[in-house]
Amino acid sequence: MRGEEPVVVEALKMRALPEGSCDRLFEFLRLYRDALQMVVNRIWSTSDKLSKKKLHKLFYNNLVSMGFRAHHAKEIYAYAESLVESARSNGGRKPVLRRLSARIDKYDYRLDLDSTTLTLKLHSDYKVRLRLITSKERVEKFRGWENYELVVKYEDGKFWVSIYFKKSVKSLKPKTIMAVDLNFDNATLAIFTLDSRLLRLKRFKTPHRKILTHRIWVERIQKRYSRSWRFIKSVKKAIDKHGKRIRNISWDYAHKVGDLVAELALKHHSVIVLEDLEKLRENGKKGKRFNKRLGLWFYRRIQFCIEYEARERNLEVTKVNPRKTSSKCPKCGKKLTENNHRVLKCRKCNFIGDRDVIATINLYKKFISKYSRCGVPGVALNAPKPNENPSGVQGKRDEAMIKNNLYELIC
Ligand SMILES: [Zn+2]
Numbered sequence: 001m002r003g004e005e006p007v008v009v010e011a012l013k014m015r016a017l018p019e020g021s022c023d024r025l026f027e028f029l030r031l032y033r034d035a036l037q038m039v040v041n042r043i044w045s046t047s048d049k050l051s052k053k054k055l056h057k058l059f060y061n062n063l064v065s066m067g068f069r070a071h072h073a074k075e076i077y078a079y080a081e082s083l084v085e086s087a088r089s090n091g092g093r094k095p096v097l098r099r100l101s102a103r104i105d106k107y108d109y110r111l112d113l114d115s116t117t118l119t120l121k122l123h124s125d126y127k128v129r130l131r132l133i134t135s136k137e138r139v140e141k142f143r144g145w146e147n148y149e150l151v152v153k154y155e156d157g158k159f160w161v162s163i164y165f166k167k168s169v170k171s172l173k174p175k176t177i178m179a180v181d182l183n184f185d186n187a188t189l190a191i192f193t194l195d196s197r198l199l200r201l202k203r204f205k206t207p208h209r210k211i212l213t214h215r216i217w218v219e220r221i222q223k224r225y226s227r228s229w230r231f232i233k234s235v236k237k238a239i240d241k242h243g244k245r246i247r248n249i250s251w252d253y254a255h256k257v258g259d260l261v262a263e264l265a266l267k268h269h270s271v272i273v274l275e276d277l278e279k280l281r282e283n284g285k286k287g288k289r290f291n292k293r294l295g296l297w298f299y300r301r302i303q304f305c306i307e308y309e310a311r312e313r314n315l316e317v318t319k320v321n322p323r324k325t326s327s328k329c330p331k332c333g334k335k336l337t338e339n340n341h342r343v344l345k346c347r348k349c350n351f352i353g354d355r356d357v358i359a360t361i362n363l364y365k366k367f368i369s370k371y372s373r374c375g376v377p378g379v380a381l382n383a384p385k386p387n388e389n390p391s392g393v394q395g396k397r398d399e400a401m402i403k404n405n406l407y408e409l410i411c
Contacts, residue, residue, distance in 0.1 A: 008169050008311070012142060013162040015133040016118065016152070022159075028122040029100035029154055032076065035063055037097050039080035044094045055081060067123035071105040079103050101153035111147055111163065113139050118161060120152065132161060169314050174271035179363035180261060180306065181356055182275065182299045183326070184208050185342075187257055190360035191268050196368075199268065203356065204257055207249050211298065214242040214249075250298050258305025266313045273367045274303055275322035320370060325362035326355055 018025055039059055043050060050058070055077040063073035083095045108121040116132040116139060145165040152161050176199060181188045184206065191200040218239050222229050229235045265272050277296055310317045329336050329346035336344040336351075336358070345352045 007166050009164060009166045010142075010145075011162045011164050012134070012138065013160060014138075016130040016159045016161040017133065018159065019129045019131060024122055024126045025120070025128045025152075025159070026100070026154070028120075028126070028128075029102055029152070031066065031068075031123055032072070032102040033097050033100055035066060035068065035076050036080055036083075039063075039077050040083055040095055040097070043080055043084045050081065052078075069108055069121060069123075071107045072123070075103045075105050099153065099155070101151060104150050104152060106148050109150060111150075113143065118150075118163075130159065130161065169311075173269070174316060175269035176271075177273060177364055177367060178261070178265050178268065178270035179273045179360040179367070180275075181325070181359035181363060182206075182302060183356065183359070186356050187302065188356035188360055189261060189264070190357065190364065191264070191270055192364050200264070201357065201360075202264070204260070206298075207253050208298070210249055211246050214246045218242045250301055254298075254301045254305040257302055258307075258309040261306050262309035262313050262315060265310060265315050270315070271367075272306065272310055272315060272317045273363050274306065274317060274319050275299075275325070275363065276319035277303065277322075279319075279321040279323065318367065320363060320366040322359075322363070325366065326359040328362060330358055330361040330365065 042058065043055075056074075059077045060073050063076055064070065068076070087093065087095050104120065110119040112118070116134060118130045118132055120128050120130065122128060142165045145167045147163050147165045150161055150163045152159065154160075174194075176191050176193055178189055178191045185208065187204045187206055189200075189202050190198060192198055221235060221239055225232060225235050229239065261272065264270070277299055280296070307317050324335075327336055327344075328334070329349065329351055330353075331351045332346060332349045334346055334348040336346050339345040339352060342355050343352060344355050344358060
């Protein structure tokens with residue numbers, strides 16, 4: 001998690017238009033495929049595991065004499081070896097290559113991100129310049145990344161290039177912990193210090209009710225035309241319209257929350273703690289928070305956006321089992337009962353609290369106990385001084401709750 005620097009790899013796939021004739025590029029791709037097949041055949045026929053050195057000795061001169069450059073040759077036998085290995089481990093047959101596709105090392109191309117052009121060095125000292133069809137925004141993202149390899153291929157009558165970029169991610173040492181709880185009405189986030197004080201509490205209303213309204217419309221239409229809705233154009237169109245609204249509403253919201261959460265986490269140097277939705281399914285009961293009619297897809301979408309935006313900012317995201325996080329008393333651990341709509345009460349210790357906030361405290365506690373057990377550095381569990389007041393709290397609605405209960409709860 002921390003310590004070594006993890007590397008992020010991403011591919012940028014684009015259409016590519018050769019400037020001038022495509023003949024040499026075709027020639028290269030055919031030659032590459034045939035050479036790759038030849039090497040695959042040779043490796044397949046020996047049962048020994050071939051070392052890099054052995055591969056080089058067996059194939060290098062041969063490939064260079066066919067017109068390939070030094071790094072073309074290395075890519076070809078390394079690629080062939082990986083193809084054979086994966087076919088063997090899957091118990092499959094010898095790979096037969098039909099597609100025109102070549103892996104090219106960084107020494108054999110020149111990429112210019114400003115003009116979005118790519119120059120490939122081909123066999124027998126030929127070169128080809130390609131114009132890459134993509135948007136400025138997509139390219140902009142990879143500024144400052146290192147590109148190290150690409151795949152050029154011919155597919156469906158077009159040339160495509162996938163360029164592989166990497167960058168090492170310097171994980172920021174977290175100074176705070178942000179727990180994010182998602183439920184039908186709200187997305188709630190709470191930021192805690194490492195010594196268990198609450199710094200911030202924020203809620204975003206979810207558009208679940210809006211989504212549900214569109215869902216109900218779709219269901220009504222489908223019910224009324226239960227046999228025929230697929231075939232009547234106007235009915236299908238009406239259903240599609242509601243589907244499109246649902247998609248727009250949910251993605252808009254997910255992007256917005258993802259961005260806000262990650263921005264706040266960046267500001268407070270937080271590690272982000274989310275609920276592990278897969279565990280939720282294992283736990284069996286989805287509970288009241290998750291409306292059956294809507295399922296989990298919307299929560300997944302929000303989490304996807306949070307994780308994506310966090311990664312863009314080099315922030316760490318971790319997931320904990322959400323079991324009982326919205327039903328257990330954060331103070332004594334007993335099961336809470338519903339006091340009224342959003343308020344829960346503990347019969348044992350008389351604790352009363354808002355359901356969303358309770359969930360974030362429980363997520364925070366789970367994170368702390370998980371990582372104090374694993375002994376992850378960076379999350380020190382300093383015991384807070386008694387009578388210390390929570391500071392920096394915002395939001396009037398939750399203030400009373402924080403002042404009265406929260407502090408003693410989470411300590
Ligand atoms: Zn209690």
